[in-house]
Amino acid sequence: MSNRKGVIIGIVVFLAVVTFPFLYNRGKAAPAPEVELTEKAKAAKQCVRSTDYMQREHMKILDLWRHTVVRRGERIYVNPQGKEFNMSLSNTCLDCHSNKTEFCDRCHDYASVRPYCWDCHIDNPKESK
Amino acid sequence: MLELAIRGSKKYYGWMLFLLSIIGVGFFFYLKQLDFGLGITGMSRDVSWGFYIAQFTFLVGVAAGGVMVVLPYYLHDYKVYGRVTILGEFLAIAAVVMCLLFIVIDLGQPMRVFNVPLYPSPNSVLFWDFIVLNGYLFLNLIVGWNVLEAERNNVHYQAWVKPFIYLSIPWAISIHTVTAYLYAGLPGRGFWLTAILAPRFLSSAFASGPALLILLCLIIRKTTNFDPGREAIQTLAKTVAYAICLNVFFFLCEIFTVFYSQIPEHMDHFKYLFTGLHGHGAYVPWMWASLALMLLGIILLVNPITRKNEGVLAVACVVIFAGTWIDKGMGMISGGFVPNPLHEVTEYIPSVPELIISLAVWCVGFLVLSALYKIAVSVKEEVGT
Amino acid sequence: MDSSRRQILKFFGISTLAMSTKPLLDAFAADPAAEGAESKETFLAGPEALKARQWAMVIDTREFHSLEDVEPLIEACHSIHNVPNLPIRRHEIKWIWETEYKHAFPMKGARFMAEELEHRPFLVLCNHCENPSCCRACPTQATFKRESDGIVLMDFHRCIGCRFCMAACPYGARSFNFRDPRPFIAETNKKFPTRAKGVVEKCNFCAERLAVGRLPACVEASEGKVTFGDLYDPDSPVRERIKTNYTIRRKQSLGTEPSIYYIV
Numbered sequence: 001m002s003n004r005k006g007v008i009i010g011i012v013v014f015l016a017v018v019t020f021p022f023l024y025n026r027g028k029a030a031p032a033p034e035v036e037l038t039e040k041a042k043a044a045k046q047c048v049r050s051t052d053y054m055q056r057e058h059m060k061i062l063d064l065w066r067h068t069v070v071r072r073g074e075r076i077y078v079n080p081q082g083k084e085f086n087m088s089l090s091n092t093c094l095d096c097h098s099n100k101t102e103f104c105d106r107c108h109d110y111a112s113v114r115p116y117c118w119d120c121h122i123d124n125p126k127e128s129k
Numbered sequence: 130m131l132e133l134a135i136r137g138s139k140k141y142y143g144w145m146l147f148l149l150s151i152i153g154v155g156f157f158f159y160l161k162q163l164d165f166g167l168g169i170t171g172m173s174r175d176v177s178w179g180f181y182i183a184q185f186t187f188l189v190g191v192a193a194g195g196v197m198v199v200l201p202y203y204l205h206d207y208k209v210y211g212r213v214t215i216l217g218e219f220l221a222i223a224a225v226v227m228c229l230l231f232i233v234i235d236l237g238q239p240m241r242v243f244n245v246p247l248y249p250s251p252n253s254v255l256f257w258d259f260i261v262l263n264g265y266l267f268l269n270l271i272v273g274w275n276v277l278e279a280e281r282n283n284v285h286y287q288a289w290v291k292p293f294i295y296l297s298i299p300w301a302i303s304i305h306t307v308t309a310y311l312y313a314g315l316p317g318r319g320f321w322l323t324a325i326l327a328p329r330f331l332s333s334a335f336a337s338g339p340a341l342l343i344l345l346c347l348i349i350r351k352t353t354n355f356d357p358g359r360e361a362i363q364t365l366a367k368t369v370a371y372a373i374c375l376n377v378f379f380f381l382c383e384i385f386t387v388f389y390s391q392i393p394e395h396m397d398h399f400k401y402l403f404t405g406l407h408g409h410g411a412y413v414p415w416m417w418a419s420l421a422l423m424l425l426g427i428i429l430l431v432n433p434i435t436r437k438n439e440g441v442l443a444v445a446c447v448v449i450f451a452g453t454w455i456d457k458g459m460g461m462i463s464g465g466f467v468p469n470p471l472h473e474v475t476e477y478i479p480s481v482p483e484l485i486i487s488l489a490v491w492c493v494g495f496l497v498l499s500a501l502y503k504i505a506v507s508v509k510e511e512v513g514t
Numbered sequence: 515m516d517s518s519r520r521q522i523l524k525f526f527g528i529s530t531l532a533m534s535t536k537p538l539l540d541a542f543a544a545d546p547a548a549e550g551a552e553s554k555e556t557f558l559a560g561p562e563a564l565k566a567r568q569w570a571m572v573i574d575t576r577e578f579h580s581l582e583d584v585e586p587l588i589e590a591c592h593s594i595h596n597v598p599n600l601p602i603r604r605h606e607i608k609w610i611w612e613t614e615y616k617h618a619f620p621m622k623g624a625r626f627m628a629e630e631l632e633h634r635p636f637l638v639l640c641n642h643c644e645n646p647s648c649c650r651a652c653p654t655q656a657t658f659k660r661e662s663d664g665i666v667l668m669d670f671h672r673c674i675g676c677r678f679c680m681a682a683c684p685y686g687a688r689s690f691n692f693r694d695p696r697p698f699i700a701e702t703n704k705k706f707p708t709r710a711k712g713v714v715e716k717c718n719f720c721a722e723r724l725a726v727g728r729l730p731a732c733v734e735a736s737e738g739k740v741t742f743g744d745l746y747d748p749d750s751p752v753r754e755r756i757k758t759n760y761t762i763r764r765k766q767s768l769g770t771e772p773s774i775y776y777i778v
Contacts, residue, residue: 068557070669073662075725076558084558091705119710120670122702166711167675168692173604177680177690237675237690237712244654244674255653255678316647316768317684393621470686470765471613471638472620475604 036102133507155489170483175475176466183458185231194338195221196301218273223498320398335372337453340446370430422452562727566744568664570773577739590735598698607689610639640687640717641772651682673713
């Protein structure tokens with residue numbers, strides 16, 4: 001290989017660039033966010049499912065909800081305990097979790113996800129504009 | 130072989146940089162479109178497809194046109210095309226790349242494009258278009274690349290390539306048929322609701338594709354040491370001549386049915402394009418120009434004296450390419466949407482950002498084409514055919 | 515694995531078989547993350563939901579004389595559905611609007627028509643066709659005909675914005691969000707979502723109101739001039755009106771079987 005030098009330099013530069021964010025931030029992990037519950041959410045004790053389940057699966061449950069409401073026209077969710085809920089992001093989820101900034105956004109920002117729910121769904125159903 | 134595309138003269142690099150700079154400008158405007166929405170185009174509620182889909186439709190034709198060299202060479206062993214077949218296949222690749230880009234930039238939610246394979250909908254023609262276009266791209270990549278590589282190594286291409294070659298022939302017909310079916314099956318759009326739309330599309334494809342190929346052959350002969358051959362160019366010219374005759378004939382068939390029957394729902398679209406409707410007639414000069422160009426092309430190409438003169442032939446090819454571009458691009462889309470289903474006239478004029486983005490997509494196509502042709506021509510020069 | 519697989523199963527209609535094969539399906543769709551045996555969740559339509567095989571509408575155009583007669587209906591619809599009011603006509607979005615006879619029924623007019631009829635405002639909207647060409651065209655099933663009640667609906671989450679449905683609709687009933695609609699909604703109804711840029715929208719026959727036992731907003735606002743009901747229920751109010759009046763539909767020769775009937 002006549003251009004071995006160039007190849008090696010190339011690999012080194014590539015590795016340096018790729019690992020830069022990790023090296024730059026080493027030892028400085030951002031603290032995990034604390035989500036805040038509203039009084040109403042606290043009083044309810046449990047969300048539509050257990051806290052553990054909601055933490056892990058809320059996006060899937062929302063996906064299932066939107067599919068069921070939009071495509072099958074069924075709007076009532078009956079959880080395993082037999083409790084009924086209106087499947088609505090703005091009108092049910094945000095009714096309890098009316099503090100979107102302290103509840104939804106904190107985790108989403110931390111995990112660097114930007115769900116496009118709020119492009120359409122009203123994120124402050126209670127407040128007047 | 131890929132290394133051949135990055136080793137070139139200053140001129141080659143200059144040309145590629147020129148294309149890249151236009152692509153950069155277009156990309157900037159595309160980012161603006163992503164941010165603002167398709168509102169930066171001239172499209173409207175009534176004319177909901179515009180310049181992008183027009184370019185897409187036309188370029189599917191150019192892609193399908195490649196079959197006009199593939200078929201005689203592989204099916205009839207027409208040896209003269211041995212030198213241009215790879216050029217036809219690579220042109221098809223570049224054209225399909227442009228088609229796919231034009232579809233994606235026309236989407237309101239391009240990040241959701243994979244919903245198409247995720248929720249397969251066999252009843253939608255657009256779903257089939259997605260399949261046939263991607264299929265055609267891969268077929269041409271497989272065939273073109275393998276045959277060229279074999280040629281470079283001085284061996285016959287491998288046997289397994291043969292079925293793909295045979296498959297690519299009907300596949301080429303299918304891509305343009307499916308594209309015509311996008312339009313021809315819509316109730317309430319009298320302009321498109323005609324069984325001759327697919328034949329019309331194919332005939333104009335077999336004129337515009339090979340016409341562009343002739344021009345490219347002439348350019349290659351001038352700028353490189355590879356000569357695609359006078360006979361190949363002349364045979365291609367005959368293909369263009371008959372295809373453009375058929376295209377005008379099919380158009381006249383349509384005109385007869387529409388105007389002899391006098392059914393307004395079919396007639397008014399043609400009236401809008403060729404005479405203007407309710408005082409709107411932005412396309413009138415374009416449509417007459419298109420017809421004139423196609424007729425001029427027929428005169429220049431059917432007549433053997435003019436056809437055999439390569440200078441005149443080049444002019445004829447430009448004329449036919451331009452004529453079919455207007456006819457099948459803008460004419461086909463605007464004509465279909467005006468008047469709208471409520472019989473109101475909303476005219477469509479593409480916006481400047483829309484045109485710049487379209488130009489950039491064309492430049493992407495030519496960038497791909499230049500790289501592929503650079504490879505093909507380098508191989509041809511190498512083996513000295 | 516998860517709910518999305520379950521969805522797909524349901525989506526392909528396998529759910530109809532689920533009665534007999536439910537244990538098998540449950541095993542197939544078993545959710546390791548779920549809370550053990552009690553993980554059963556179910557969905558209900560809601561007790562007040564109105565049901566029909568095919569919703570239909572009869573518009574008594576004789577009762578509409580001027581713009582003041584139709585505007586409350588349009589306003590009722592557009593305000594509750596957060597339909598924006600865009601300044602450029604090209605980008606216009608409308609679910610229900612009024613037009614003249616010659617545009618509502620092109621090629622169906624008489625010569626020398628009564629002037630009153632010629633200028634009478636005709637309400638036009640999505641026809642919720644029984645054989646909808648838009649649903650046939652959609653490459654992602656983002657627009658679909660709901661099996662349960664025949665409404666032609668939009669799934670805004672899935673729409674890729676290709677606008678094939680707009681080309682396929684022979685009634686011009688569909689609008690496209692050429693830009694973000696939010697700045698152009700005068701007063702947002704917080705109970706109902708808006709749309710994002712890049713998706714197609716149209717009348718949804720007030721599916722969200724039918725689900726809670728209310729008639730469509732335009733019907734409610736029409737004070738009896740517009741009738742709504744199940745086309746396949748012989749005792750429904752729409753059947754009564756169709757039986758006792760001569761009604762026409764828009765472009766019925768195209769075979770789309772529109773569900774909006776007009777008494778002229």
